[in-house]
Amino acid sequence: MRLALFMPSDTPFYRGLFGSLQKAFERHGFTVRGRCGFLEGKRLNDFIAEYSPNVFFEMNRCKAEIDGFPEKITHVSWLVDLSGRKLEAIRGSELVCFFSSEWMADYLPEKGCKSLWLPPASDPDNYFPVSIPKTFESVFVGHIPKPWDQKLLERPICFRNSAAATFRDVVETFETRWGEQDTIVNNDRYLQEVELWLESRGRGETLHDDATLRYDIGCRIIRTARRKYFLDWLLRNESVEPMAIFGGENWKLWDDYARLYGGELGTPTELNEAFNRSKTVIHEGVGPHFRVFDAMLSGVPVVVRKSVQDREFGGLGTMAAEGEEYIALDVGQDRGLLSELLRHPETLRRIGENGRNKALAQHTWYHRLSETSEEIKKRG
Template identity: 55%
Template sequence: MKNNTIALFMPSKTSFYDGLFNSLKKAFEHHGYEVTGGCGFLSGIKLDLFINKYNPKVFFEMNRCKSEINNFPKNILHICWLVDLLGRKLENITGSEIVYFFSTEWMKDFKHSENCKIGWLPPASDPEEYYPIKDHKKIFNSVFLGHIPNPWSNDLLNRIVCEDSNKKIIFSDVLNQFENIWGSQDSIVNNDIYINEVIDWLRKNNFVSIDITDKTLRYDIGCRIIRKARRLFFLDWLLENIDIEPMGIFGGSNWKNWSKYKNMYQKELLTTKEMNNVYNKTKLLIHEGVGFHFRVFDAMLAGTPVIIRKSKQDNDFGGIATMFDENIEYISIDINKFHKFQFDDDILNDISDRAREKVLLNHTWFHRLSQVVKDINDVI
């Protein structure tokens, strides 16, 4: 590629996106590219001025596809890294020449045109930001990093999902029907499938010609319910069955509104330095999801063992057991079986050492973007 300038954009100006932008920028630069851009999408005149000034041949944007940008130049390769659907349907993700998926569940259900190249781009980490701190005192037996939705307000609970002349279904009805099922099941699917489960249930309740089109409602059903249900279900299970206390929770202040967890809540971490310090202060990091998350790789690089809820999909494409050895490089917890896991320091140290070594060898941002660089050269 004669012009080696890449425009890199995160969705907005937050501490998380700032850190991620800097790590991706360094990785692209190590691959020989000049990187410009920032945190916060450009549009209209600002986008035109930016393109005229830097003349990039590639735009790499998280969570924005080409069709969502008015008058985007046809001669610029656009890459969309889809980390959050934000209430959109998969069919709305169009226009970009390359689409990378954070979730393999989205990827396998995505219907794309012949002119669109697709791939899986899981998270990675940055060894300059995450590393073991010698002689750091362990304050917590475990920590959880992540946000939690607020308890549902009456206005949100009473939103109408579907109605006809005889009856109506409100959001609280959906919660009562699906929240416990989704929170306890051993697999997780893409957002559209959760929506379709609700639509099928509505049809069985004699509603016809149903579609849930409101983006906020789709997001709440397809994402917020699952996030809240799975996180609290796993944390509740761990607290009842395994000695993970004292546990520290780091994330948004919404945790204060959940009575069981408000005393465990610490604060929101705003920098990679703060996160690395917390990883080094705990014996274990808790991860409740299926597959990979940024915090999994970050903790591994920091030398912190990760305890993960076992899933039916762990050995499938995109599953953690396809990249790391179960109970050798991470701790797998099957909530359907009773565990007598002992936090032996020697065992934990062995797990953390092996995991860190593997991330350094295969899962830094430089490694991850190697495929992106190859795909760019193939397409241009």
């Protein structure tokens, strides 16, 4: 079968992911063509005419969002970022694959559409142990939004009365609360929580239905709050320094993290080296992430925040063994645990090796795309 593979844009991250997915799909018997960057209009039609694909697999775009897409071609939408869209807007595709199990649980597919869970995985050709000196106790790899500026904070958020509430009110009411929570839900649930809060104020107001506002509330506040909360907890309670944070330059705009900023890593080679230069790799947890499995394949112990959802469907605890293949810290009672582990290199080495073996056995992109590939082939 001929599969067209498309990433949203041409960035180092998407280029690396494209190559890994292409290899995995080819191992599953597909002939793969595509690119980083969506096609529209004549360019899309020319591609279809030249390549005659049986199926399109696109990240973060659904069939209903493509003008004139041929009905006869199966479309698979892999939703990693809703970008402010409501779940109900994800329509048209014959298969909808969800990065988040919470999104999948709340999604109501159309007739003829099937939803699958497609969480992150990694590529053993890109991530593996390297014998180099350990220069960090810990590293964190990921992005963070900019601090909210005055213009964003003073935005009206209500549909009818612009003076009823501002975005600042939402940040001050919910950011700390959401950061402390050790559970995650579908983005729409956070928006519903804000709607209920507005209703409780007794002014008959509803949230303005704006995609940017939805994204800021349902994603950017959550990402900022969770990453800040866990990093701040680690810096207060554990011996995680020398520590490096790698990601976009927004980190330099945060006073507490600018001194730890190590730059942006553009390629899997750079990421793998950064992991291998550290004794541990940190992620805020509460749901698996690309970098969790990348780090596991590098053979470095992964440290995440413990969550009550870890052993529920979609939780990291159902994909790897806590304490044996990764480290989970309960922020309520595990102060000092990571500091103690960092004094025992053999224990860390064993956890890192176990994590790598688990990722090799179950969490490569070849493994992850098995169910999706089977479903595509069923549809011809």
